[in-house]
Amino acid sequence: MTDASRSGGCLCGGVRFELTEVPQDAGYCHCTRCQRRTGTASSAQARIDGRTFRLLQGEDMVTAWRHPAGGFEKCFCRECGAHLFSRNPDDPTQMSVRMSAFDGDPGVRPSFRTFVAYAADWEPVPADGLERFYERKPRY
Numbered sequence: 001m002t003d004a005s006r007s008g009g010c011l012c013g014g015v016r017f018e019l020t021e022v023p024q025d026a027g028y029c030h031c032t033r034c035q036r037r038t039g040t041a042s043s044a045q046a047r048i049d050g051r052t053f054r055l056l057q058g059e060d061m062v063t064a065w066r067h068p069a070g071g072f073e074k075c076f077c078r079e080c081g082a083h084l085f086s087r088n089p090d091d092p093t094q095m096s097v098r099m100s101a102f103d104g105d106p107g108v109r110p111s112f113r114t115f116v117a118y119a120a121d122w123e124p125v126p127a128d129g130l131e132r133f134y135e136r137k138p139r140y
């Protein structure tokens, strides 16, 4: 793996991060929050252990937004709007990094699809053989 598979950042370059280990697990989320957040039908993200994550710069530019009903904090760059990662505010070891935030190929490939019960009407869930979950997938 190259360093680019463990480093990443936002669109404007203000926020930079790195992982001490390559991610081991990834999936697509089809929930309505991810649809609104990304402007697309699903969000591709790598699940990581938050202890392997380090912000290198731009900590003051990262805005964390949590839905009033709960769930993971959605963290994005307040300058350019790029979505970067999410985390469980009650358990910082539980994090996901948006696949598109990596500089290079993070190595891992999405192996499941979550919240397919809420998939967008305008984009059918692909028949790609990936494991599907109507709601969330347990993390551990």
Ligand SMILES: [Zn+2]
Binding pocket: 010, 011, 012, 013, 014, 015, 077, 078, 079, 080, 081, 082
């Ligand atoms: Zn930015």
Ligand SMILES: [Zn+2]
Binding pocket: 029, 030, 031, 032, 033, 034, 035, 043, 115
């Ligand atoms: Zn989602």
